[in-house]
Amino acid sequence: MNPYISQKIVYPLLFSLRREPFYADIEKLRKFQWQDQATITERQLDKFRTVAAAGICSFDFYKRIVAEHEVSVKDMQTLDDLKRWPIMNKSELNRSVSELRRKKALPAHTVRMTGGSSGDPCLVLADRLTTSISVAARALFQEWYGIGVGDRQIRLWGRPLSTGYYREQLKGFILNRIRLDSLALGKDCFNNTFKQIINFGADYLYGYASLIALFIDTLNDEQLVMLRGGLKAAISTSETMSDDQRMKLFSRLGRPIVDEYGCSEIDIISFSCPEGGRHTAAENVLVEVVRTGDEPEGFGRTVVTDLNNTLMPVIRYCVGDLVPLDRPVCHCGRGWPCIGPVLGRIQNQFIELEGGVRRVHSQFIVYMLEGLFDKGWGIRSFQIVQEDFDLIVVKVVPQEGRAIDCEELRKILAAEGCRALGPNTRWRVDLVEKDELEIAASYKFQHFVSRISAREN
Ligand SMILES: [Zn+2]
Numbered sequence: 513m514n515p516y517i518s519q520k521i522v523y524p525l526l527f528s529l530r531r532e533p534f535y536a537d538i539e540k541l542r543k544f545q546w547q548d549q550a551t552i553t554e555r556q557l558d559k560f561r562t563v564a565a566a567g568i569c570s571f572d573f574y575k576r577i578v579a580e581h582e583v584s585v586k587d588m589q590t591l592d593d594l595k596r597w598p599i600m601n602k603s604e605l606n607r608s609v610s611e612l613r614r615k616k617a618l619p620a621h622t623v624r625m626t627g628g629s630s631g632d633p634c635l636v637l638a639d640r641l642t643t644s645i646s647v648a649a650r651a652l653f654q655e656w657y658g659i660g661v662g663d664r665q666i667r668l669w670g671r672p673l674s675t676g677y678y679r680e681q682l683k684g685f686i687l688n689r690i691r692l693d694s695l696a697l698g699k700d701c702f703n704n705t706f707k708q709i710i711n712f713g714a715d716y717l718y719g720y721a722s723l724i725a726l727f728i729d730t731l732n733d734e735q736l737v738m739l740r741g742g743l744k745a746a747i748s749t750s751e752t753m754s755d756d757q758r759m760k761l762f763s764r765l766g767r768p769i770v771d772e773y774g775c776s777e778i779d780i781i782s783f784s785c786p787e788g789g790r791h792t793a794a795e796n797v798l799v800e801v802v803r804t805g806d807e808p809e810g811f812g813r814t815v816v817t818d819l820n821n822t823l824m825p826v827i828r829y830c831v832g833d834l835v836p837l838d839r840p841v842c843h844c845g846r847g848w849p850c851i852g853p854v855l856g857r858i859q860n861q862f863i864e865l866e867g868g869v870r871r872v873h874s875q876f877i878v879y880m881l882e883g884l885f886d887k888g889w890g891i892r893s894f895q896i897v898q899e900d901f902d903l904i905v906v907k908v909v910p911q912e913g914r915a916i917d918c919e920e921l922r923k924i925l926a927a928e929g930c931r932a933l934g935p936n937t938r939w940r941v942d943l944v945e946k947d948e949l950e951i952a953a954s955y956k957f958q959h960f961v962s963r964i965s966a967r968e969n
Pocket residue numbers: 785786787788789791842843844845846
């Protein structure tokens with residue numbers, strides 16, 4: 513679709529139908545990004561108190577926290593005061609969603625679901641105003657690179673097998689994007705995929721670092737020139753791109769390689785500016801870097817508070833990623849505080865098939881497990897292990913007091929999974945304890961472990 517039509521008709525209609533004040537939000541953010549840090553911190557603390565008050569008013573979970581830790585909203589006057597408020601983890605977040613779902617009538621909301629890099633499925637319900645300002649923050653960040661709302665996006669992403677083909681196509685048409693996964697980037701169909709991309713006319717690439725790298729590596733010089741035509745940037749998300757990988761991609765693509773960091777519970781946490789500073793989306797999220805005990809020297813965990821979501825407050829929630837304790841300063845003039853690069857999301861996420869000839873991104877299995885969690889399967893955590901070219905083992909930790917039928921789960925995964933991996937792949941499900949899941953050398957839990965790439969290294 514022509515971006516002009518998308519920008520002037522489709523998106524305004526979409527925001528209006530969803531009653532999201534997107535245009536007012538982005539206007540506000542355009543100004544706020546340049547404010548000084550003291551003004552920004554003051555507003556963040558004010559918003560923190562509003563969200564915390566909403567939590568205490570509506571949730572037994574937060575009432576209990578306040579009573580047990582003897583904290584009060586009005587005491588939260590400085591960033592230092594926040595340290596007295598306890599840090600919450602994923603299972604506590606799940607407890608508050610169960611409480612929310614017991615309420616009779618919920619206002620219009622968006623469901624934010626996560627499993628991704630953490631392996632622990634979890635849900636957050638975000639009200640419409642929160643969703644609107646999240647979308648506005650993403651749009652503002654992209655504006656830094658000349659990307660407008662409705663510009664044509666090539667999405668290099670994992671593929672949810674359960675989502676219907678036509679639904680995906682329709683969504684892609686409305687949002688002016690095409691979605692490609694590692695199957696579409698395979699050698700057999702790459703030329704057709706590339707033709708599709710050029711006909712579409714990409715304004716920017718958006719997706720997993722590993723898929724962007726795979727895509728760009730596959731292009732020959734002539735194809736690179738064709739792609740570069742209208743391309744403004746490549747935005748890498750979900751996985752951390754190493755500096756080497758970024759430099760290599762930049763030298764081939766000749767366009768900015770941008771680093772987006774976020775989590776589904778909150779949406780975008782930070783985005784790199786043209787000067788390279790990873791600015792946090794300070795109007796939406798208060799980001800702290802906190803040592804919780806087991807971090808390597810000089811590192812802490814990302815702890816976030818959603819500053820807008822009063823429907824389901826997410827307060828001092830530990831995302832689990834490791835980032836440097838030192839907060840860098842960017843000299844571009846934007847006041848939104850920065851954070852250092854995330855350690856530990858650099859991982860090989862590809863399933864190797866046919867002796868290493870074919871590769872498929874492991875994210876589609878995460879989508880399958882998230883879907884089962886949503887249908888009520890008592891999955892607390894999971895990890896996917898490729899033991900051999902033809903053997904996938906899914907380790908599952910059941911929720912407390914819940915039983916999981918391994919054979920039934922295996923059948924479901926095998927039936928859906930063979931569409932991506934082929935009929936000869938064997939599947940096994942192992943029920944394990946949480947501490948039997950493997951932690952990578954980078955201290956970060958990885959949802960996917962490959963014995964094959966470990967052998968090769
Ligand atoms: Zn900057």
